[in-house]
Amino acid sequence: MSPLTTLIIILGLAGLGYLLGRRRAVALVAGDTRQLHSRPAYHGWLVALLAALPPLGLLVLGGLAGPLIPGATHGAGALLAPAAALLALAGLGVGLARISPGFRARNAVERVIGLLLILCSLIAIATTLGIVLSLVFESASFFRLYPWHEFLFGTEWTPRFGGGSKLGMLPLLWGTLYISFIALLVAVPIGLFAAIYMSEYASRRVRAVAKPAIEVLAGIPTIVYGLFALVTVGPLIRDWLAQPLGLGDSGASVATAGLVMGIMLIPFVSSLSDDIINAVPQSLRDGALGLGSTPSETIRHVVIPAALPGIVGAVLLAASRAIGETMIVVLGAGAMARISGNPFEAMTTITVKIVGQLTGDNDFNSPETLVAFALGLTLFVMTLGLNVLALYIVRKYREQYE
Amino acid sequence: MNQMTQAERSVQTETRDVKFECRDVQVWYGEKHALKDVGVDILDKTVTAFIGPSGCGKSTFLRCLNRMNDTIAAARVGGQMLLDGEDIYDPRVDPVQLRARVGMVFQKPNPFPKSIYDNVAYGPRIHGLAPTRADLDAVVEKSLRRAALWDDVKDRLGETGTSLSGGQQQRLCIARAIATSPEVLLMDEPCSALDPIATAQIEELIDELRDRYSVVIVTHSMQQAARVSQKTAFFHLGHLVEYASTDDIFTSPKDPRTESYITGRIG
Amino acid sequence: MNQMTQAERSVQTETRDVKFECRDVQVWYGEKHALKDVGVDILDKTVTAFIGPSGCGKSTFLRCLNRMNDTIAAARVGGQMLLDGEDIYDPRVDPVQLRARVGMVFQKPNPFPKSIYDNVAYGPRIHGLAPTRADLDAVVEKSLRRAALWDDVKDRLGETGTSLSGGQQQRLCIARAIATSPEVLLMDEPCSALDPIATAQIEELIDELRDRYSVVIVTHSMQQAARVSQKTAFFHLGHLVEYASTDDIFTSPKDPRTESYITGRIG
Amino acid sequence: MSDPAQTAPRPRRSLLQTDAGTRRRNAAERRFRTYGAAAILTAMAALAVLMFTVFRDGASAFVQARATIPVVIAADVVDPQGNRDPAEMAKILTMSYSRLLDQALTREIARSGIQVGGLTQRDITGFLSAQARADLRRAVLADPSLVGQEIEWRMMTSSRVDAMLKGRITREMAARDARTSVAQYDLAMALRDRGVVRAGFNWRFITAPDGSDSRPEAAGLGVAILGSFYMMLIVLVLALPIGVAASIWLEEFAPKNRLTDVIEVNISNLAAVPSIVFGILGLAAFINFVGLPRSAPIVGGLVLTLMTLPTIIISTRAALKAVPPSIRDAALGVGASRMQTVFHHVLPLAMPGVLTGTILGLAQALGETAPLMLIGMVAFVTTYPSAPPQGLFDPASALPVQIYNWTQRADPAFFERASGAIIVLLAFLLAMNLIAIWLRRKFERRW
Amino acid sequence: RNQIQVAGSSTVLPYATIAAEAFADNTDFAAPVVEGGGSGAGIKQFCAGVGPRTIDIANSSRPMTQAELADCHANGVARVIEVRFGYDGIVFASGINGPDFALSTQDIHAALAAEVVVDGRRTPNPARRWADVNPTLPAQEIAVFVPGTKHGTREVFEEKVMAAGCDASGTRAELAALDGDKAARAACTALRSDGRAVDIDGDYTETLARVDSNPNGMGVFGLSFYENNTTRLKVAPIDGVVPTVASVASGEYPVSRPLFFYVKADHFGLVPGLKEFAEFFVVDAIAGPGGPLADYGLVPDPQLAAVQAAVAAEHVMGAD
Numbered sequence A: 001m002s003p004l005t006t007l008i009i010i011l012g013l014a015g016l017g018y019l020l021g022r023r024r025a026v027a028l029v030a031g032d033t034r035q036l037h038s039r040p041a042y043h044g045w046l047v048a049l050l051a052a053l054p055p056l057g058l059l060v061l062g063g064l065a066g067p068l069i070p071g072a073t074h075g076a077g078a079l080l081a082p083a084a085a086l087l088a089l090a091g092l093g094v095g096l097a098r099i100s101p102g103f104r105a106r107n108a109v110e111r112v113i114g115l116l117l118i119l120c121s122l123i124a125i126a127t128t129l130g131i132v133l134s135l136v137f138e139s140a141s142f143f144r145l146y147p148w149h150e151f152l153f154g155t156e157w158t159p160r161f162g163g164g165s166k167l168g169m170l171p172l173l174w175g176t177l178y179i180s181f182i183a184l185l186v187a188v189p190i191g192l193f194a195a196i197y198m199s200e201y202a203s204r205r206v207r208a209v210a211k212p213a214i215e216v217l218a219g220i221p222t223i224v225y226g227l228f229a230l231v232t233v234g235p236l237i238r239d240w241l242a243q244p245l246g247l248g249d250s251g252a253s254v255a256t257a258g259l260v261m262g263i264m265l266i267p268f269v270s271s272l273s274d275d276i277i278n279a280v281p282q283s284l285r286d287g288a289l290g291l292g293s294t295p296s297e298t299i300r301h302v303v304i305p306a307a308l309p310g311i312v313g314a315v316l317l318a319a320s321r322a323i324g325e326t327m328i329v330v331l332g333a334g335a336m337a338r339i340s341g342n343p344f345e346a347m348t349t350i351t352v353k354i355v356g357q358l359t360g361d362n363d364f365n366s367p368e369t370l371v372a373f374a375l376g377l378t379l380f381v382m383t384l385g386l387n388v389l390a391l392y393i394v395r396k397y398r399e400q401y402e
Numbered sequence B, C: 001m002n003q004m005t006q007a008e009r010s011v012q013t014e015t016r017d018v019k020f021e022c023r024d025v026q027v028w029y030g031e032k033h034a035l036k037d038v039g040v041d042i043l044d045k046t047v048t049a050f051i052g053p054s055g056c057g058k059s060t061f062l063r064c065l066n067r068m069n070d071t072i073a074a075a076r077v078g079g080q081m082l083l084d085g086e087d088i089y090d091p092r093v094d095p096v097q098l099r100a101r102v103g104m105v106f107q108k109p110n111p112f113p114k115s116i117y118d119n120v121a122y123g124p125r126i127h128g129l130a131p132t133r134a135d136l137d138a139v140v141e142k143s144l145r146r147a148a149l150w151d152d153v154k155d156r157l158g159e160t161g162t163s164l165s166g167g168q169q170q171r172l173c174i175a176r177a178i179a180t181s182p183e184v185l186l187m188d189e190p191c192s193a194l195d196p197i198a199t200a201q202i203e204e205l206i207d208e209l210r211d212r213y214s215v216v217i218v219t220h221s222m223q224q225a226a227r228v229s230q231k232t233a234f235f236h237l238g239h240l241v242e243y244a245s246t247d248d249i250f251t252s253p254k255d256p257r258t259e260s261y262i263t264g265r266i267g
Numbered sequence D: 001m002s003d004p005a006q007t008a009p010r011p012r013r014s015l016l017q018t019d020a021g022t023r024r025r026n027a028a029e030r031r032f033r034t035y036g037a038a039a040i041l042t043a044m045a046a047l048a049v050l051m052f053t054v055f056r057d058g059a060s061a062f063v064q065a066r067a068t069i070p071v072v073i074a075a076d077v078v079d080p081q082g083n084r085d086p087a088e089m090a091k092i093l094t095m096s097y098s099r100l101l102d103q104a105l106t107r108e109i110a111r112s113g114i115q116v117g118g119l120t121q122r123d124i125t126g127f128l129s130a131q132a133r134a135d136l137r138r139a140v141l142a143d144p145s146l147v148g149q150e151i152e153w154r155m156m157t158s159s160r161v162d163a164m165l166k167g168r169i170t171r172e173m174a175a176r177d178a179r180t181s182v183a184q185y186d187l188a189m190a191l192r193d194r195g196v197v198r199a200g201f202n203w204r205f206i207t208a209p210d211g212s213d214s215r216p217e218a219a220g221l222g223v224a225i226l227g228s229f230y231m232m233l234i235v236l237v238l239a240l241p242i243g244v245a246a247s248i249w250l251e252e253f254a255p256k257n258r259l260t261d262v263i264e265v266n267i268s269n270l271a272a273v274p275s276i277v278f279g280i281l282g283l284a285a286f287i288n289f290v291g292l293p294r295s296a297p298i299v300g301g302l303v304l305t306l307m308t309l310p311t312i313i314i315s316t317r318a319a320l321k322a323v324p325p326s327i328r329d330a331a332l333g334v335g336a337s338r339m340q341t342v343f344h345h346v347l348p349l350a351m352p353g354v355l356t357g358t359i360l361g362l363a364q365a366l367g368e369t370a371p372l373m374l375i376g377m378v379a380f381v382t383t384y385p386s387a388p389p390q391g392l393f394d395p396a397s398a399l400p401v402q403i404y405n406w407t408q409r410a411d412p413a414f415f416e417r418a419s420g421a422i423i424v425l426l427a428f429l430l431a432m433n434l435i436a437i438w439l440r441r442k443f444e445r446r447w
Numbered sequence E: 001r002n003q004i005q006v007a008g009s010s011t012v013l014p015y016a017t018i019a020a021e022a023f024a025d026n027t028d029f030a031a032p033v034v035e036g037g038g039s040g041a042g043i044k045q046f047c048a049g050v051g052p053r054t055i056d057i058a059n060s061s062r063p064m065t066q067a068e069l070a071d072c073h074a075n076g077v078a079r080v081i082e083v084r085f086g087y088d089g090i091v092f093a094s095g096i097n098g099p100d101f102a103l104s105t106q107d108i109h110a111a112l113a114a115e116v117v118v119d120g121r122r123t124p125n126p127a128r129r130w131a132d133v134n135p136t137l138p139a140q141e142i143a144v145f146v147p148g149t150k151h152g153t154r155e156v157f158e159e160k161v162m163a164a165g166c167d168a169s170g171t172r173a174e175l176a177a178l179d180g181d182k183a184a185r186a187a188c189t190a191l192r193s194d195g196r197a198v199d200i201d202g203d204y205t206e207t208l209a210r211v212d213s214n215p216n217g218m219g220v221f222g223l224s225f226y227e228n229n230t231t232r233l234k235v236a237p238i239d240g241v242v243p244t245v246a247s248v249a250s251g252e253y254p255v256s257r258p259l260f261f262y263v264k265a266d267h268f269g270l271v272p273g274l275k276e277f278a279e280f281f282v283v284d285a286i287a288g289p290g291g292p293l294a295d296y297g298l299v300p301d302p303q304l305a306a307v308q309a310a311v312a313a314e315h316v317m318g319a320d
C-alpha cells in the first residue's frame, strides 16, 4: 500500500466513523437529541478522531523510525500500512461502542483537540530543541579548536585558508546590531505610520489596495533587494551622501543595506500593526474623540497603547528578519568585518558569515567552517535576550482594554 | 438641590439664549432612516432631557450634536445644526474644537485602559487646561469628587479604569467629561448603572453645571427627567414628537403619543 | 403581572428548594478583597434581587455563581457554592456545563459582532436545542419576542448586533441568554438602558421565568426589586449585609445600613 | 491653587475661527496625517521602483527570437550505417546534428542572398541555440522516416542573437563581445528583416526545465514552479494549522506560568534564527535522521514550514490578544466551552491577523533560498517531479533557487531570465495570496 | 534513486550542468541533479558514506586533500575516482571604460598586501594608487574586489598571485629575514583590510556589479566568466600574457588551476548511468577542444586521453 492509499483508507474510515457515530447517538435516544449530553456531531467527531489519530500517529512514528520513502520495501515499512488500517478500524469500533446518551463526547473531543493544540505548540519547542542541538555539538567542536574568549571578545575577523585565522565575532556582532538598527529605523516609523494611516485615515478602498500592495514588498526575493542595493542605492548613497560629507567612498555600506532592508521590512510592521490597531474597540476612540482630542492624539494616546503588544510583536518580527537576512547584507553592506561608527562604511553581519562559512570552500572540520555553528549559537542566545526584554516591556506597559 | 420647585425653574427658562438650533435634522444609517426632520432649540444654562422608547434615536441625535456620528462610516447626517448660530456641519468647522466645547458621556461606559488618574487627566492634558502637575491633581480630584467617585477610588488612582465596577466606570466617564469643562455636556443615560445615592449626586452635579453650561441628558426615567430638566424632548420612532418645558410635557402633553408614553410609566 | 400582591408571593417562597447554597464566599482581585464572607441561599423558582451601592460587589458575586470569574486572571474565589447540592468549584465540575445551566446577562451589553439572528441562535445551536432550521427560527423569534425586541428587529435579523441602540443591545443579550433555557438566569442590571415600557416587558418576562427557573437580578431600582423579587440581598462594601424576603427588607430592614440605603432612595 | 474647573467658562469663540491651541494641534494633526500618507507613499514608491526595475529587466524574458528554416536530415550524418536502426542512430551525439543545422543556415543565407562580410563558421554555429540540435536529434530518433528529408524546422536562436533582436546587444557591443561578432549581428538583422528570425511569446520560459550555462535561451521555470508549488502546498497544509493551533493553545489555554513564558519567548526567538540554520536542522533531522531524499520538495516544504511557523504564531497570537475579553465572556456566558468560544468567536475575529501572518510567512517561504542550500534544493534539475505524493519526493528546484542560480551565471542572458523569474514569482505569490487577501477583507470588522 | 547526484565547486558547476544536459540529451538516463555549494562542502557530503542518501559525484576546483580522502575511507567510501577534466584561468579585469592595465604578480602583491617592508621595517601598505606601486601603471585609486575566503578561487589567488608576487619582488625574503619563514608566508598572502582590497562573499556576478558601479574597481574573475562579459570588462595581461584558453592551456598564463570531479565508484551499479556519465563527461566531444565545455571557457586538459582511460579502468585513488 502506498502512503496515499493508506491515508485515504484512514481518512475514509474516519469519515465513516463520523457518520456512524452521529447516527448511533441519534438512534440511542430515538431522535430526541436533547437527552444526549453532547450533540450528535460531537459523538461523530469523537469516533472519527479515534479512528484517525492513532493510525496517523503510528504512521508518523513509523516514518521517523524507518525511511518513509514511498515504495520502500523493507519489512517494517510494508507492515506499517496494514497495521495502521487495522488500528483505524479498531478505533472506529471502540468509538462506536463508547457512545451512550450520558457520554461526555464534547468534553472528550475537546480534550483530544486540546492535546492536539499542545502537540502543535510542542513542535515549536521541538524545533528550538533541534536547532540548539544541531548547533551545540558542532559549536563544542569549534571551541575545542579555537579559544572561546578569542571568539567572543576578539575584534578581528580574518578567516584564512589552512589555519591562522582570527575569528573574533565582535565586528560581526557590531555589524549585525548596526545594520538591524538602521533597518528598524527605516521600517518601524514607516511601517507604523503606514499602519496608522491605513486603519485610521484611509478609505476602505485605499486600504484594500495599499495593504496587499505593501505586502508585496515582503514577497520580493531578497536577491532583488540585494541587487537594488548594490546597483542603485549603494552608488546613490556614496555619491550624494558619503562623498560630499567626506565619510568615505564605499559603494557598499551599512546605510545602504539598512535602508534597503528597512524597505523590505515595512510590511512586517505595517500589516500586522494595522490588524491589531483595527481590533482596538471603536468605543475607545469615541471616548477620546468625545473629549475633543484630534484623531492623531486619539491614536497616540489611546489606540497605540492599547495595541502595544501586537505592535511590539510586529517590530520584533521585523527585527528578527533583519537579524536573519543574508542577501541584502552581502550585496548591500559588503563583506568587511569591522567595527566602525561610520554608517557609510562596509560592514557585515553574523548571519552573512554563518552562510558564508557554512557554504564555503573550507574543510568541514576546520574552525573556519565550525565557527558558523558557534556564531549561530551566539546569535540564538543574543536574540533570546532581546525577546525576554520585549516580553518584559509588553507585560509592563500592556493596556488591556475592557 | 431638589428643593427648588418646578415653577421656579420654568420661569428662569425663558430668559436663556439658544445654544443649539437644530432644523430638519435627518440621520441615515445606510438605508435606515433613523432620525427624521428633527427640529429643536437647546437653550443655554438649561438642562434638556431627551426621553423616548429604546431605539427611537435619542443617542443618534445626541451624537449629532458633537459630530460623533462622523466616526460611524454608515451614518449620514442632513439638516442644519447651529451652535451659537454657527453651523457645526460647516466644512470649515473643526470637529475637534466643537467636541472640546460639547462634551459627551457615552451610553456604554468606555474608560480608557489607563489608570483612573490618566483617564480623568486626559482631557485637561490635551487641552492644556492644567499647566502644572499640582493643577492637574486638583482638576482630577475635583472632577472625581463631583462625579461622586472620589471616595471609591482615592486610594487606587493608579489602577486601570477598566477594573472598576460598571457604575464606577460610568462615573469615571462623567468625571472625565467634566474635567475639560465643556460649554455643553451631552450625557447619554449617565445614571443607568448607578444606585440611588450616586444618582442623586450626579443629578446634583447636573444642577450645578446648569449655572454655567448647557446640559443635555438622555434618560429613561421620567422621574429623573422631571427632577433635573427644564426642557424635555420626546422622541418616537425617529421623530421628535414633542418638545416643551418639562412641566408642560409631564402635566399637559400635546401629543397623544407623548401622553401614552408618560402615563405608561411604571412606579 | 404586577397585580399579584406581595403577600401572595411571600407565601409561595417558603415551599421552594434551595438552588444555590453559598457559604463564606470570598473574592479577591489581586490584593483587593472584593467580597467578604458572603453566605446566601438562592431559592428555586424565585426571583432574588441583589441591591447595594455601586461597587459593593454585586456583579462580582453574580459572576461567581456561574464561574465567570474564572476568566479574570486576577480574581481568586474562596468559600463554598453549591448548586443543587453540588460544589460548583469542585475540580470535576465542568464550568461549561454549569454555565449552560446558569445563564447570564452581563452588565454591559456585549452582543457578538455577528447578525442579530446568529446572536440569539448561538446558544441553541451549540447546545443542540433546535435540531432543524425551522425549530431554530422558532426559538429565535420566541426569545426575541420575550425580550421585547422582536418588533424592533424583525426586519433586520441579518444586521450585526453591534449596530443596535444601547437598549436594543441589552434586550438582545437577554434574548440570547433565555434562548438556551437555563435553570438559573443571572441578570446584571438588565433594564438599565430600557424605557419604562420595555422594562415592564422584561419584568413580565422575569415573572414568567420564575414559574420554572430561578432568576437572580441585580438592580439599582428599589422599585424594581420590590416589584419583581421575592427575596432581596443587600450588599455593602463587599459584605452581604442583609438577606431576607423582599417584603421584609423593604418594610422592616434589620440592619441600619440597609435601612439608610433604602430610605436614601429618591423618587 | 488655580482650578480650571472652577474658572469661568472659556470666552465664547466662533467655531469657524480656530484658537491658537487648536491651530497648533491641528497642525500637529495634519503633520501626523501627512506622515502617514508619506509612509504609504514611500512604501508604494519603493514598490514602484522595485517593480519598475524588475519589469524593465525581466519583461523581455517572456519573448524569444526563433528562426524557421528548412533543414535537410542528411542520412550520412545521422545514420552513417544507413540501416535506420534507432539503436545505431542513437550513438550519433547531438554535436553532429549541429552540422545539419549549420548547413541549413548556410543554405538559407545563400538562398535569401544575404551578404555579410567576415562571417565565420563560429558565427554560424553560434547563431542557433544548442537546444536546437538536441530537439532535432530527439525528433529524428522518434521518427526515423525523417532521415533524408527536408523539413521546415522552427528553433530558438542563441541568447546573443536573441539579445540583438531585443536591442540589448547593439552593433557596437557585438564588436566588443567575445561571444559574438559584428558579422553575426548583421546576419541576425538581415534574417529578421526577411522574416526568417522572428520574436514571439516564450512559453518555454514558463514550462521548460532549467537549461545549462551554455543554453540560457532554453532555460525555463517549469521544474522550479512545480517545486515551489509542492513546497508551498506543504507549508500551507502544515504551517497554517499548526501555527494557529499552537497560538490558540498558548494564548487561550496555556496556564500563565514560567514554562509558558519560556515557550513564548522561544517561539519569538525562532523568528530570529537565520533561515540557513533551519537548513542545518532540516539536513540533520529530515535527511540524515529520518532519511528523506535530498533535493526533494518534501524536505524543503518541512524546513520552510518550521521557518514560517514563528511568523504565523507571532501574528496570530497578537491578533488573538487583541480580541476584547467581553466577547469571550459573552460566549462563555451562554454555556459555550472555551474551545467553542475560541473557534466560534475569537478566532474569526482574529482572522485578519492570522491571514496577515500567513501572507507574510508564505511570502517569506516562497522567496527563501538559504535553507534550501543545505538540503540540496539549490540544484540544477531538468526532470520534472511527478505528481504528488510521489512527486514530493522527487528532486525539484524552486523559484527563488532558480533566481539565485541564474543571477550567478556568467551569461548576461541569465540576468534577464532571473528578472523574468522574479515576475513569475511575484505572480505566483499574488495568486497564492489572493484568497488570503480576499478572506482577510471579509473578516475585517470593527466592534 | 535513478538520478545521479552531483554537488560541489561552484567553479565546476557550469561545466557539470553542460555535461549533465548533454548526457540527458544523448542517453536514456535521467538527467543528473547538479548542486553547487563549494568544493569543500561537496567533498564533505561525498565522503559522508555510501548509499542512496549520499551524493555520487563531488566537483572540486582543487585536488582532494589527504585528510578528506581519509575521511572518505573512514566512512566506507572506498573507491573514489579522481577525474581532472580541464583547467580554469583566473583573470584580472576592470571596467570597460577605464584605462588599460598591464600587471605583474609583483604589482598586485605590492598593491594588495596588508604589510610591506619599507626601509627594513614591516609597515602597513602605504600604496593608494596603482602608480604608487609601479609608475608605469595609471594613477588610479586601488580598489580590487577579491573572492572572499569562502571561495576556492581565493586560495588560488593567494597562492599563485600574492605568494608568487611576494617571492618575485623579494619581499618574502625580506619578511623571512625579519620574522622567520612561517610568518613571512602568512604575511605574503594577507590582504590589506583598509577597504582597498574588498572581499566578495557573493559570486562573480557580484564582483562584476561592483566593478560596474565603481569606476576605479578591478575584479578577480574566472576566465569563462570574463569571456561571457567582454562587453563590460577589460582584462589585464599578467606578466605580459593575455589570458585566453590557449595561453592558459599552454601554461604561459601563470594564474590557473585544474578542475576535478570525484566519482564514487562504490555507487557503480547502484545508481544507473553513473559510470556512463563519468565517461561521457570527459569524451573529446564534450571536454575536448571545440566541445561545449571549451566553448564555454574551459581550458581542456592536454592529457584528456589518459583521463578517459583512467575513468574507463575505474582507477581509484590511493590504489597506486
Ligand SMILES: Nc1ncnc2c1ncn2[C@@H]1O[C@H](COP(=O)(O)OP(=O)(O)OP(=O)(O)O)[C@@H](O)[C@H]1O
Residues within 6 Å of the ligand: B162, B163, B164, B165, B166, B167, B168, B193, C029, C032, C034, C053, C054, C055, C056, C057, C058, C059, C060, C061, C072, C074, C107
Ligand atoms: N477586574 C477587576 N479587577 C480589580 N478590581 C475589580 C475588578 N472588577 C471589579 N473590581 C472591584 O471590585 C469591587 C466590586 O465590583 P463589582 O463589579 O462587583 O461592583 P458592583 O456591585 O457590580 O457595582 P456596580 O453597581 O457599579 O456595577 C469594586 O470596587 C471594583 O472596583
Ligand SMILES: Nc1ncnc2c1ncn2[C@@H]1O[C@H](COP(=O)(O)OP(=O)(O)OP(=O)(O)O)[C@@H](O)[C@H]1O
Residues within 6 Å of the ligand: B029, B032, B034, B053, B054, B055, B056, B057, B058, B059, B060, B061, B072, B074, B107, C162, C163, C164, C165, C166, C167, C168, C193
Ligand atoms: N451604527 C448603527 N448602524 C445601524 N443602525 C443603527 C446604528 N446605531 C443605531 N442604529 C439604529 O438606529 C436607531 C436609533 O438608535 P439610537 O441608538 O439612537 O437609539 P436610542 O434612542 O439611543 O435607544 P436606546 O435608548 O436603546 O439607547 C435604532 O433603531 C438602532 O437600531
Ligand SMILES: [Mg+2]
Residues within 6 Å of the ligand: B058, B059, B060, B107, B188, C165, C166, C167
Ligand atoms: Mg441610546
Ligand SMILES: [Mg+2]
Residues within 6 Å of the ligand: B165, B166, B167, C058, C059, C060, C107, C188
Ligand atoms: Mg456591576
Ligand SMILES: O=P([O-])([O-])[O-]
Residues within 6 Å of the ligand: A361, E008, E009, E010, E011, E012, E037, E038, E039, E040, E060, E061, E150, E151, E152, E153
Ligand atoms: O566553489 P569553489 O570552486 O570556489 O570551490
